[in-house]
Amino acid sequence: MPHGFEPLLDYFIVSTILFAIGVYGLVTKRNALRMLFAIEIIINAANLNFVAFSRYLTNPNVTGQTFALFSIALAAAEAAVGLAIIILVFRVNREIDVLELRRLRG
Amino acid sequence: MVDIVFLALAAVSIGASVIALEAREIVYGAVALGVSFLGLAGFFIILDAPFVALFQITVYVGAVVVLILFTVMLIRREKGVKTPAAWERGVGIVAAAVLAIGMGSVAFASGLQTWVAPQGVQVSFREIGVQLLTQYWPILLILGLVLASAVMGALTLAKVEREEK
Structure with a gap:
């Protein structure tokens, strides 16, 4: 039996668990870097859904893979800018605890 | 299985x-x-x-x-960085569990478990290149601009911070 022929639900469950882990991280973590980790995990869960659903269509096509590629490239850009912002905030405030960064609070 | x-x-x-x-x-x-x-x-x-x-x-x-x-x-x-308090951790776990259970029940209700991959069909990744350059070329173009501006933005942030020092 070739690999990768589980029901689509199995992939959806894995993707949902990853998404829930990411949401948990975003809600609880106060370290800006850990929040970035959580965002990356959520984006990966979405990518898994793109690829799995496009493979399980009646006529499988590569559109899901194409959009997963777009998503990966966007996530790389987001990580670059996010890390630059985190480094800048750390240099200015000596702090990456997001609850301690209150300068922008109205 | x-x-x-x-x-x-x-x-x-x-x-x-x-x-x-x-x-x-x-x-x-x-x-x-x-x-x-x-x-x-x-x-x-x-x-x-x-x-x-x-x-x-x-x-x-x-x-x-x-x-x-x-x-x-x-x-x-x-x-x-302080570690989250017990109630914060609890709120996070409850939020994650509610999301997971909700999405999972929706998936069960929609009959996702009956979907099985069609066998004997090969998806050629050559089509990715065809799609990128025909149907989705505007996205490719905009994505290139986004990546370029992201790199420039990151460099600008780093440069400002070096001048301040």
């Missing part, structure tokens, strides 16, 4: 994600994040998407995780 490879990949990616968020030292967390990305690349391989898997390894494990590791080396301030 669940495939052993599928189970192993699921265990690796989910376990490494939890370790990435919960590891005491953030360096270990960054490494665990890379392991989780590798597990997802394995998923892409068994889903007949080797090009996406290689792209994932190149961009995520090769670039993003290395970038995160450099940032972690620059920022040695994990000690100062």
Whole structure:
């Protein structure tokens, strides 16, 4: 039996668990870097859904893979800018605890 | 019947994600994040998407995780960040559980478990290139601009910070 022929639900469950882990991280973590980790995990869960659903269509096509590629490239850009912002905030405030960064609070 | 490879990949990616968020030292967390990305690349391989898997390894494990590791080396301030209080952790776990159970029940109700991959069909990744250059060329163009502006933005942020010093 070739690999990768589980029901689509199995992939959806894995993707949902990853998404829930990411949401948990975003809600609880106060370290800006850990929040970035959580965002990356959520984006990966979405990518898994793109690829799995496009493979399980009646006529499988590569559109899901194409959009997963777009998503990966966007996530790389987001990580670059996010890390630059985190480094800048750390240099200015000596702090990456997001609850301690209150300068922008109205 | 669940495939052993599928189970192993699921265990690796989910376990490494939890370790990435919960590891005491953030360096270990960054490494665990890379392991989780590798597990997802394995998923892409068994889903007949080797090009996406290689792209994932190149961009995520090769670039993003290395970038995160450099940032972690620059920022040695994990000690100062307070660990979340018990009730904050509880709120997070409840939010995650509600989301997971809700989405899972919707998936069960929609009959997703009856979907099985069509066998004997090969998806050629050559079509990705065709799609990128015909149907989705505006997205490709805009994505290039977004990447360029992201790099310029990151460089600008770094430069301002060096002048201040």
